Amino acid sequence: MANIRGLTVFISSIRNCKTQDQEQKKVQKELAKIRAAFGKKRVDGYSKKKYLWKIMYIYMLGYSPNFGHMEAVNLITSTKFSEKQVGYVSLSVLLIEHRDLLRLCIQSFKNDLMSTNEIYQCLALTAIANVAEQEMAESLSSDVQKLLLAPHSRNFVKKKAALCLLRLYRKFPEIIQADSWAPRLIEKLEGNIGVITCVMSLLTEIVKNSQKGYESVVPQVIKLLTKFAITRDCQKDYTYYKTPCPWLQVKLLRILQYFPAPQDPHLKTRLFEILDRIVHKTEITKSVNKNNAEHGLLFEAFGLIIHLRLASTHPLQNQAIVRLSQFVSVREPNIRYLGLEMMSRIAALPGTLESIKRHQSTIKFSMKDEDISIRKRAVDLLYAMCDKTNCQSVIADLLDYLTSADFSMREELVLKIAILAEKFSPSKKFYVDVILKLITVSGDFVTQDIWHRVVQIVTNNEETQVYAAKTVYEALRAEHVHENAVKIGGYILGEFGHLLQEVSTEEQFEVLSAQFSTSSPSTKALLLSTYMKMANMNENLVDRVSKEFKKCRTDADSEIQQRACEYLAMSKHPDKELMNSVWETMPDFPDRESALEKKGRGKSRSTDEVKSNDSESEWSTSEESEASSESEEEEEEDAQESPQEGYEKPYWDTEDAARNGGTADSVHSSDGSDQDNSSYEDSDSAEYSAEETPRTAPTAKANTAQELNPPQLLDLGNMSSFGSTAISRVASSPVHAPVHAPSITQNMDLLSNVLFRSNGVLYESDVVEIGSRMRIENGHICKFILYYGNRNPREDLKNVECKVLSSVGLNIQIKPDETFSVGAKKQIPQHLMIYCVQPFETYPEVSIEYTMFGKVTSFVLKLPILASKFIQPWQCPMQEFVATWKQIDVSDEERFPFKSKTPIDVAKLRKDFEGLGMHVHPPMQNSPGTIVMSFTFHTANKRSDGEFLSFRVLIRLETNQKVNMFRATIRSEHRQVTAAFKYTLQQLFGAD
Incomplete structure (x- = not known):
């Protein structure tokens, strides 16, 4: 390249350009010259090399030359090294997006891989790794494997082959089969250290996905660690600051963390010797490079010690804690950060807290560090090391730090303090004091879950009620009271204020009414309920409370208005016994796991501690997402609704919104939080609104065994399709033997209504009504609930069963998966649980079957799940949208016209798309009828870096209102994704 004078002159001329216009003119002139030269019949090899180097340089400047590709393809078949080199380099740079041309190169790649020239082999391996195209991987992966395993291959070829396979495996894991491949690959862990290092990178990536077939790697890894760590036998070229190949030792220690401790006593003893040597012999020196190498080894050894889960008395574990305590107090911020993080992981092991608690003062000092990442790790460690013996001191430290903590940390810090106070506080009184202190110090960051939990604990612990009422009363008398304190005070004084002997109900009413005018509408609604409770217990307050109700009858908020009117009528009701029954103290809450602890576990879970065993193929079923759903299943069990009376107004049909269209109701939750956990209940029986109190109405006892003991979710796997059996109306007279009814079809209008909403009616007849409600979490998980409502006032709906018929692209799990019954006028x-595994172009279908009056009725129900349910908005400026649009291959584009069944309203369309979770860009001045959208489509599969696989999707929708037509252009990063959203658009807008 240095000898090509024309290239040197061209680069110099470009660098001497003083303006952008001068550069563009020179580039255009040079491209025209090159195009004319390539148009000649014969171009010598030297000229081809020169022109292709120029084209690559122009490409690197940001221009897009659209010619010269065939010359690059031809050069890789040359027998001259300099020409072949240019061909491979230009191929890697220019042809990545040209799949058709890459197919022409496959045979040339194969020829070079099979040749005896090692240089040609390395050029081909480098190009394959850079391009990593699927067809190329399928055709050439076996040849790359042969180069790696062949005994006659040179070491530098084996290294290239191992790294090339690593690149291909990360994109296409199915190219490597463990059964025939593992033993021969493990054999390569002997000999040249450079080859071993590259092979270890490949092995670690494979084992990260699946350890099956690779168990024999453990003895070989321990043998290598013995060689490097104990005998220190290593070539001088691979010794770094007197440490034998530390980068390879790190890989060896890391791969052991994917396997259980070895069962062979000799291997286990040798492994402990290695770890003991690393932990004891690592010293801090003045050489920064040596420290970095040895600290990398040391922290990886700590990770392996944690993975082995040794006994609390084991010397290795104790020594690890001692060494980490030294790192927690060093000046170097990176080492201190790693020490705090590793100690947090050790604190999760049983029997380690006593050793860690000795260093509490040192850890507390780290919370004052200038680096926020170190402060966060110190808080995490204090949280992890807290127990009943040091609870008060840890909470005091965290409360003290809360006053000066960064705003980005306060919400999580408040949650941690609330969890610790609930789990380890010596008394419930201490817990109440801590929560009120939290509200005083940082009330804006106290979430609704926290004060709900306070109410639950106080209600369920009778010995705490008087103290809590007295404490909140004193808190409400302060000059400045946070609204969360008003909420807690309003609820507790309303329920237990009458227990205070030294404070009259009138005084309690005064402190609450002083806060009424400055409270939010939701808090005012709660206080109105408290007023009514107080007036019901003290007749002297009836007149004063009635005045407050009269003032609120004309309030702008409909909830306050309704409560004021209803409570005013109740305050004048003559039947006092009835009113006492209505306003009696709320019953205890059911015993459940704290929602705060679940939330805390979700926030504090470290991805470094999770070892993925899944296949990372793009469209393979993600087993880990199914296995990790245990906590989600627990949440669903907590939200399991019991049959309720009052079926006339279903939960999903509030104010007939589902039938009358309503507003577009987005079902996406960006933070994974529960948007609406209120259970299905009779709203008239609730004394406090569902929004402002953690209580649901008392539920009736379940009348089937399945409700009392819900079964585990099914692993559906591959289910065969069933025939479409349907029903007609059932007769009123019972028969002795089950009879199947004739077929009917689903009302598609009902299905269409739910596509833009999170809830609605899917099916209805004279006998049964089926509603739905859904919530999307993490982008790729749909929590879907079917509500079976029995309209018959006398007969039960028996043997109700739901089975999956079709779930292409989805993994659907049903609970309960057995038959159950629905009582008369109940639901x-x-x-x-629906996981998006890959793009899909059809509705999932389930078969519903039930028995009534002895007749078996069954029908097929399409679920309102399209690819648009698994998206989140990608908010990008229009310039970035255009740049991304141009980068996507045209072959991944879908452009199609379709006719709408309803008149086109561009403004309404924009709102509908926003409601679906798409980012809708502002209207374009030159084309106001065109809608431009961008969003991210999420799946439950994982990439090699552990992140969930997702794809950006760009849509340009042109409208013609005169003829009621659309023309949609869709581009995405994958062809199947594009096809899925073509189908989705057609379904959403009723295309003909």
Whole structure:
């Protein structure tokens, strides 16, 4: 390249350009010259090399030359090294997006891989790794494997082959089969250290996905660690600051963390010797490079010690804690950060807290560090090391730090303090004091879950009620009271204020009414309920409370208005016994795991501690997402609704919104939080609004065994399709033997209504009504609930069963998965966990079957799940949208016209798309009828870096209102994704 004078002159001329216009003119002139030269019949090899180097340089400047590709393809078949080199380099740079041309190169790649020239082999391996195209991987992966395993291959070829396979495996894991491949690959862990290092990178990536077949790597890894760490036998070229190949030792220690401790006593003893040597012999020196190498080894050894889960008395574990305590107090911020993080992981092991608690003062000092990442790790460690013995001191430290903590940390810090106070506080009184202190110090960051939990604990612990009422009363007398304190005070004084002997109800009413005018509408609604409770217990307050109700009858908020009117009528009701029954103290809450602890576990879970065993193929079923759903299943069990009376107004049909269209109701939750956990209940029986109190109405006892003991979710796997059996109306007279009814079809209008909403009616007849509600979490999980409502006032709906018929692209799990019954005028929920595995172009279908009056009725129900349910908005400026649009291959584009069944309203369309979770860009001045959208489509599969696989999707929708037509152009990063959203658009807008 240095000898090509024309290239040197061209680069110099470009660098001497003083303006952008001068550069563009020179580039255009040079491209025209090159195009004319390539147009000649014969171009010598030297000229081809020169022109292709120029084209690559122009490409690197940001221009897009659209010619010269065939010359690059031809050069890789040359027998001259300099020409072949240019061909491979230009191929890697220019042809990545040209799949058709890459197919022409496959045979040339194969020829070079099979040749005896090692240089040609390395050029081909480098190009394959850079391009990593699927067809190329399928055709050439076996040849790359042969180069790696062949005994006659040179070491530098083996290294290239191992790294090339690593690149291909990360994109296409199915190219490597463990059964025939593992033993021969493990054999390569002997000999040249450079080859071993590259092979270890490949092995670690494979084992990260699946350890099956690779168990024999453990003895070989321990043998290598013995060689490097104990005998220190290593070539001088691979010794770094007197440490034998530390980068390879790190890989060896890391791969052991994917396997259980070895069962062979000799291997286990040798492994402990290695770890003991690393932990004891690592010293801090003045050489920064040596420290970095040895600290990398040391922290990886700590990770392996944690993975082995040794006994609390084991010397290795104790020594690890001692060494980490030294790192927590060093000046170097990176080492201190790693020490705090590793100690947090050790604190999760049983029997380690006593050793860690000795260093509490040192850890507390780290919370004052200038680096926020170190402060966060110190808080995490204090949280992890807290127990009943040091609870008060840890909470005091965290409360003290809360006053000066960064705003980005305060919400999580408040949650941690609330969890610790609930789990380890010596008394419930201490817990109440801590929460009120939290509200005083940082009330804006106290979430609704926290004060709800306070109410639950106080209600369920009778010995705490008087103290809590007295404490909140004193808190409400302060000059400045946070609204969360008003909420807690309003609820507790309303329920237990009458227990205070030294404070009259009138005084309690005064402190609450002083806060009424400055409170939010939701808090005012709660206080109105408290006023009514107080007036019901003290007749002297009736007149004063009635005045407050009269003032609120004309309030702008409809909830306050309704409560004021209803409570005013109740305050004048003559039947006092009835009113006492209505306003009696709320019953205890059911015993459940704290929602705060679940939330805390979700926030504090470290991805470094999770070892993925899944296949990372793009469209393979993600087993880990199914296995990790245990906590989600627990949440669903907590939200399991019991059969309720009052079926006339279903939960999903509030104010007939589902039938009358309503507003577009987005079902996406960006933070994974529960947007609406209120259970299905009779709203008239609730004394406090569902929004402002953690209580649901008392539920009736379940009348089936399945409700009392819900079964585990099914692993559906591959289910065969069933025939479409349907029903007609059932007769009123019972028969002795079950009879199947004739077929009917689903009302598609009902299905269409739910596509833009999170809830609605899917099916209805004279006998049964089936509603739905869904919530999307993490982008790729749909929590879907079917509500079965029995309209018959006398007969039960028996043997109700739901089975999956078709779930292409989805993994659907049903709970309960057995038959159940629905009582007369009652309803039962059924939970479906739906994971998006890959793009799909059809509705999932389930078969519903039930028996009534002895007749068996069954029908097929399409679920309102399209690819648009698994998206989140990608908010990008229009310039970035255009740049991304141009980068996507045209072959991944879908452009199609379709006719709308309803008149086109561009403004309404924009709102509909926003409601679906798409980012809708502002209207374009030159084309106001065109809608431009961008969003991210999420799946439950994982990439090699552990992140969930997702794809950006760009849509340009042109409208013609005169003829009621659309023309949609869709581009995405994958062809199947594009096809899925073509189908989705057609379904959403009723295309003909």
